[in-house]
Amino acid sequence: MSLIVQKFGGSSVKDAQRIRNVAGIIAETYLAGNDVIVVLSAQGDTTDDLIAKAEEINPHASKREMDMLLSTGEQISVALCAMALEAMGLPCVSLTAWQVGIQSTAVHSDARIKKIDSERIQAELDQHRIVIVTGFQGVDRNGDVTTLGRGGSDTSAVALAAAFRADLCQIYTDVDGVYTTDPRIVPNAKKLEEITYDEMLELASQGAQVLHNRSVELAKKFRVNLEVVSSLERKPGTKVKEVTKVEKTNIAGVAKDTSIARVALIGLQHNPGVAFQVFDLLSKHNINVDVILQSIGREDTKDITFTVHKKDLEESQKVLEEHKEALKFDHIETDESIGKVSIVGAGLMSNCGVAARMFEALYEAGINIQMINTSEIRVSVLLDEEDVNRAVRAIHDKFFGDL
């Protein structure tokens, strides 16, 4: 007998029919003799509907009250799913984060899970009940409801799998696994049987929508066996694990990200520590910076270029302008029409030909590279936004075209 955690996203529970379908998957797992902990997101558009209600009343509502409001979405899902299992005659119980004791930090709308109490869930499992838990939420030490921010339900599932030493954590989505790139852009994209945590992390960070990197990081830390699998079709998904079989290609996939903007600080003085000052300032305003490039500018100055999420662009500019005197730069240039394309693979940097092949593909397609950024298992290039899809196709074709 195994303990399996199964997480279903919002589109998988969006209506009565989908909930019945989910109940069918859970029932199959349970009737095969497994203990099952289910984690659910809010139904389809529920969260958006609730946000619209809030904005009609107060567009600047506190995050504490937003969490109070939004956390009802998952509660509705778990209750309805329990009812669907009850209709099949299966013993089950739905539980909210506070009932389980999913203790989180007090950072509303972006809380981190600190600890999961095992008592209530274990008692229900001991009674052979299927346990259905609200994803995306926690409770802080004051007893206030928190939400976990982006990728929150995946994180809830992985955290529960870690806390209960589950044999497997299945993330059910409306795609059937992790692909070598976005199949909507490259129709012959290939589904991966396996991928390492690190590869998945880079793919997730680089724009693959399947799993959020927070959940992959947590899975890696606690060695949780993850599987990305379709809730609509019964076929094998993609396993995410520590080590995968050596495959004939050196990269796991091609990812794109068009949600970024470029910021350039032009004409910085050559003061020691200026880069630290810039990024420390942005970090204090909760602005995440991605690709960074520092170059020599005109007349003995230097330029620092970096990318931020498009939503953070305005705030970044504002914060930097406010500190213009202290940072001593000449002016700021920004560009929103850029995109990033990355290749990810465990064996990538130990095989120096790989990056070259990527650049070759772009050269052959006549695509100009603006910036390059690399990690141990990833190479990213910044391009004009309009070149992004063409670049993904060219690179995917270069690496996977002959499969």
Added chain:
Amino acid sequence: MSLIVQKFGGSSVKDAQRIRNVAGIIAETYLAGNDVIVVLSAQGDTTDDLIAKAEEINPHASKREMDMLLSTGEQISVALCAMALEAMGLPCVSLTAWQVGIQSTAVHSDARIKKIDSERIQAELDQHRIVIVTGFQGVDRNGDVTTLGRGGSDTSAVALAAAFRADLCQIYTDVDGVYTTDPRIVPNAKKLEEITYDEMLELASQGAQVLHNRSVELAKKFRVNLEVVSSLERKPGTKVKEVTKVEKTNIAGVAKDTSIARVALIGLQHNPGVAFQVFDLLSKHNINVDVILQSIGREDTKDITFTVHKKDLEESQKVLEEHKEALKFDHIETDESIGKVSIVGAGLMSNCGVAARMFEALYEAGINIQMINTSEIRVSVLLDEEDVNRAVRAIHDKFFGDL
């Protein structure tokens, strides 16, 4: 400085505009220097929408999961109301029943409040925050969410007023007080300035929709000063208290109830304890019985006639038929086309002319009385359903016509 509990029902918070209106009332009370605890129901049709969702999945869902589902309705209301107060710059916090510690029995869908923890609310009041609490719900000793059944939000408000020794508990509704009878039937119905707990109890039990008798019972027990007041118009409502001024009329109001059905057990043997057996049996099936009449039947048998809620009619028949042999009756007769009209007044039975005036009014209107039932402060008659509104008008005219 006073502590005031204000309860708003579902229609008072049904949309953004109504919520802003409610926030305005709360703000006025708070800015006048009072501590305020607010109790809210679910928005307008939310509960019905959630029930529809549940029924699509499982028409026989467990009450535990129904409570889990339905309790999200009030949580949405309190979060939205807090946001409206935040938009006005007022310090406030929304709290669910489990956050407050509204401890209830474990009877899902019909729980009773056992105890209210004071710690969290008191801490928030000490911070001069307006506290907004979900009505209609509690948490049982297992940490499971319960709902309080009909009149639950009124009961939550009165229980909080009792627990915190509030100076006043205001029940805001879409009518502006308690009337001598339903103004939709009798246009010249008169709003009562004051009414006693007992009169209000009888009126509530006899079909007046304004306050549920559970909340009035609780208010009476803990001497909570209740006020029924309109959320739409700023004018005095009706005060419910222990003793009211002597008024020139002997009755407080005329109530009607057409939700009842009549059941008659015909041809019962003259066994001792047969009435006990009948009503004990019904009580064990949670069927409430109202007016009871026992009469001598044909051939040395007797008949027992009583009324039940229409929704319980089928179940009553089934239960009684199942025990036909033990109870030894001949057959059951039922009638759904009946109604009940009552007059209520503190001084009623000590003034024997009052009941006679009621019967006179019915006689003059040519309305036939099927059964009569009285209490210390009430006289009820059972009539044909089609005579009910005419009876209300005739009786009201007799007692209040010259006002």
